[in-house]
């Protein structure tokens with residue numbers, strides 16, 4: 001299939017071009033933490049695909065015409081109507097971003113001692129489960145553990161493990177199942193409809209509610225169409241509708257597949273649960289017709305959700321990710337296979353075998369991409385997931401040492417990605433030159449956002 005992006009740039013933003021000495025100075029001043037870098041020192045920003053997508057002229061036109069009424073705003077009705085058509089949930093609550101949706105829903109479903117089962121809880125998702133005194137258990141499928149395997153649905157939840165918990169001594173403590181599509185914490189891999197259907201059946205048999213964390217519902221639908229038999233002839237909208245229909249409700253950040261700078265929602269079937277969420281929402285986020293969002297955000301999201309399900313858009317975006325994955329492979333850098341859509345995960349552990357986990361090879365590669373090319377991305381390895389002792393020395397490494405290259409929606413073109421591939425290839429020519437890093441200062445919570453590092 002021939003693909004090309006079904007849009008053109010009409011307004012552009014200049015990007016900063018810096019010298020290596022300037023970048024060395026900026027990174028040192030940032031304590032070798034990409035989250036501390038000022039954006040005007042970053043040339044290609046691949047830190048996240050969240051809230052970073054380029055909005056369309058149609059979205060901006062809708063935002064300009066937004067209705068800022070406190071109650072009963074037309075913007076809310078447009079927001080709700082797009083989401084009801086997509087999900088068919090009778091209850092749609094706006095919230096300012098995904099983590100607020102998590103907090104509001106989980107506080108109505110979980111309690112201290114309860115268990116949440118997931119293919120993988122995203123970091124804020126886990127934090128919101130744990131803040132309630134509940135326990136977040138990740139049950140990724142076995143195929144996920146093999147980075148090189150090309151199994152099509154490595155984002156699936158391990159249903160045998162879930163069933164064992166549900167029928168075991170902890171069974172009556174399980175408060176919910178949350179299936180993340182695509183599995184962001186699990187390499188951006190998709191979840192199959194067969195897995196979701198079976199998960200739903202299992203949960204219903206045990207009287208446990210099941211929800212989607214649907215931040216990338218459109219990208220998951222696209223990968224289902226490409227990879228799952230029986231779905232080839234369906235549209236992304238049909239697949240997404242089916243996914244929402246298999247579960248009791250969802251939380252979703254709309255900063256991803258809503259292609260908007262801000263926004264999220266909770267969708268629910270159950271009226272009583274929705275009522276409890278709404279009370280919490282009004283007390284902590286905003287009235288039920290805006291939930292902490294500006295009217296312009298409600299309208300940007302409503303339009304973004306219409307655009308994101310366009311097969312031409314999803315096909316071009318998937319092709320962009322696949323092409324960059326191929327370029328990385330050609331440069332001798334392994335990535336987590338098969339490539340997903342919203343990000344590529346570079347296997348830094350394999351590229352930099354001279355660095356032990358305690359010298360954080362993922363972080364080392366991420367720093368090198370910045371120093372060499374002004375490219376900002378983030379480690380997903382022992383720095384993020386490992387455990388440290390009181391001297392900030394690594395005690396338990398993460399199972400993998402990865403770097404996540406996130407791909408903002410509609411922002412960069414092939415020329416930018418060719419540049420990223422060239423920088424990566426240059427690093428891969430002499431990987432032994434990449435230095436390791438040590439931790440200088442690490443706060444106890446939300447470590448990766450706030451730590452300070454130094455070359456070892």
Ligand SMILES: *Cc1c(COP(=O)(O)O)cnc(C)c1O
Nearest residue numbers: 097098099122184213215253255
């Ligand atoms: C981004 C994300 C969240 C949190 O959403 P925010 O809008 O950033 O608060 C939750 N789950 C997943 C899978 C995400 O990717």
